[in-house]
Amino acid sequence: MTEDLALQEENALENAVNLSPGVATLLSILFVLVFAALTVFLFFRIRRERNRFIAEKLKTNNIGKAGFDEMIARRIRVAKKTTHFTAMFIRLYKAEDLLKSLGEKQYGATMHELENRFCSVLPKGANVTIYENDLFAAYFDGDLDRKAVSDLAAFCIAEGTKPITLITKIKVDVEISIGAAIFSYEEKATAEQFFASVRHALMLSEAKGVNKYVIYSPEADFADDENVKFYQDIRKAIENGEFLLSYQPIMSMKKELIAYESFLRWNHKEYGMMRANKFLPMLVQSGDIQRIGMDAFTQLCLALNKYRMQNDKDKSVVFSMNFGTRQLLLSTFSDDIYKVLKRYHLSVSDVCIEVSDFKTPEVLDTLRKMRDHGFRIAVDGFHLEGSSDMLNELQLLSPEWIKLPYNFIQQCETNFFAKGMIEMLVRFANDTGVKLIATNVETAEEASYAEKMGIGFGQGHFFGEEVEDL
Numbered sequence: 438m439t440e441d442l443a444l445q446e447e448n449a450l451e452n453a454v455n456l457s458p459g460v461a462t463l464l465s466i467l468f469v470l471v472f473a474a475l476t477v478f479l480f481f482r483i484r485r486e487r488n489r490f491i492a493e494k495l496k497t498n499n500i501g502k503a504g505f506d507e508m509i510a511r512r513i514r515v516a517k518k519t520t521h522f523t524a525m526f527i528r529l530y531k532a533e534d535l536l537k538s539l540g541e542k543q544y545g546a547t548m549h550e551l552e553n554r555f556c557s558v559l560p561k562g563a564n565v566t567i568y569e570n571d572l573f574a575a576y577f578d579g580d581l582d583r584k585a586v587s588d589l590a591a592f593c594i595a596e597g598t599k600p601i602t603l604i605t606k607i608k609v610d611v612e613i614s615i616g617a618a619i620f621s622y623e624e625k626a627t628a629e630q631f632f633a634s635v636r637h638a639l640m641l642s643e644a645k646g647v648n649k650y651v652i653y654s655p656e657a658d659f660a661d662d663e664n665v666k667f668y669q670d671i672r673k674a675i676e677n678g679e680f681l682l683s684y685q686p687i688m689s690m691k692k693e694l695i696a697y698e699s700f701l702r703w704n705h706k707e708y709g710m711m712r713a714n715k716f717l718p719m720l721v722q723s724g725d726i727q728r729i730g731m732d733a734f735t736q737l738c739l740a741l742n743k744y745r746m747q748n749d750k751d752k753s754v755v756f757s758m759n760f761g762t763r764q765l766l767l768s769t770f771s772d773d774i775y776k777v778l779k780r781y782h783l784s785v786s787d788v789c790i791e792v793s794d795f796k797t798p799e800v801l802d803t804l805r806k807m808r809d810h811g812f813r814i815a816v817d818g819f820h821l822e823g824s825s826d827m828l829n830e831l832q833l834l835s836p837e838w839i840k841l842p843y844n845f846i847q848q849c850e851t852n853f854f855a856k857g858m859i860e861m862l863v864r865f866a867n868d869t870g871v872k873l874i875a876t877n878v879e880t881a882e883e884a885s886y887a888e889k890m891g892i893g894f895g896q897g898h899f900f901g902e903e904v905e906d907l
Contacts, residue, residue: 532571590650615650757789789813863891
């Protein structure tokens with residue numbers, strides 16, 4: 438009897454252990470569901486804690502550049518149709534002079550006082566941080582129009598330019614510039630593009646003078662009907678492929694070809710071929726220069742390949758294109774250029790990147806990295822307004838070419854300062870191997886004078902006209 442009971446218990450245990458396939462499958466599914474639920478729970482918990490941590494830092498305006506960039510990028514990544522916010526850059530004028538005169542400690546106190554003042558006039562919940570040594574970044578939510586943001590910028594200028602009395606009883610007067618952009622979900626801007634808009638607004642503000650502000654807008658900046666129509670024509674021209682390139686040779690003074698510079702032109706249906714000065718400011722202002730610039734560079738690469746197929750002996754001829762600050766400020770600029778070159782089986786040394794602005798720190802950093810990777814860089818339009826520290830700036834950039842307008846070279850006849858600058862540039866070129874190129878050279882006499890001053894290359898009517906097809 439006892440043995441029978443023991444046998445029954447053993448059989449029952451075996452039946453319990455040997456689950457049917459259906460039960461085993463059900464348990465497996467339950468396990469997977471529980472594991473998935475736990476994973477999702479942990480993911481949202483970690484994200485919530487991370488957001489809480491960032492929010493706490495925001496309350497103290499202590500996020501710095503990296504934190505501010507990440508905050509904007511995150512807001513744009515998760516943006517919905519109801520997402521509305523504004524970002525501002527506020528530049529402090531002559532920051533280096535202030536730092537030298539006040540010392541690091543008092544300069545820091547000045548920056549923090551300005552930070553608090555900007556917070557006091559911006560909407561509740563606004564975040565202001567010291568973004569760079571001379572630059573504040575501000576962020577605030579709200580569906581505000583340009584008029585409202587303009588008023589806030591004006592309040593910031595009014596509050597920021599009031600005298601600051603430091604603990605040492607020193608009074609400090611400051612001047613500022615403000616650039617702002619309003620995020621719109623409909624524009625589908627990336628974080629890079631949005632930051633470029635804010636920076637561009639700041640640049641326009643600085644161009645207007647001290648204690649000014651600019652609110653970025655691709656269309657509203659062109660307020661009158663004529664300009665609005667012109668802007669609409671530009672957008673249609675982009676879609677219709679009406680922008681094209683013309684090319685002008687760059688030669689030695691003995692007329693030996695070394696390069697072709699490309700120029701952006703608009704084949705307007707009503708006005709004919711339009712030069713860039715007629716439409717480029719609006720392209721830059723609207724941000725459309727980003728797309729047009731890369732489209733034009735693609736055209737250049739196609740033209741270069743075609744030229745080399747037809748001119749086997751001219752493999753050393755370089756094609757160049759001028760890029761503006763707004764384009765160069767994009768962190769993806771060099772990668773975008775490289776991708777186009779790779780697509781058309783061209784080398785970085787086959788083209789030259791011409792720039793007028795190389796003093797903006799971010800631009801200089803981009804150009805130096807490109808130079809280190811083999812790109813040719815040219816400084817276009819050097820003139821008397823060059824800074825006294827220009828040789829150090831040029832050495833940092835290490836350009837392939839420096840282009841000098843002939844009207845600047847011509848001043849050597851009557852302007853002692855201009856002559857000194859030219860002679861200094863010639864010595865620099867001889868020491869470093871940089872090519873000096875005289876531009877806008879119209880006659881043989883002008884070419885001869887430029888050569889006499891030590892300039893070995895030229896561009897202009899005397900060397901060859903612009904052509905659309907090589």
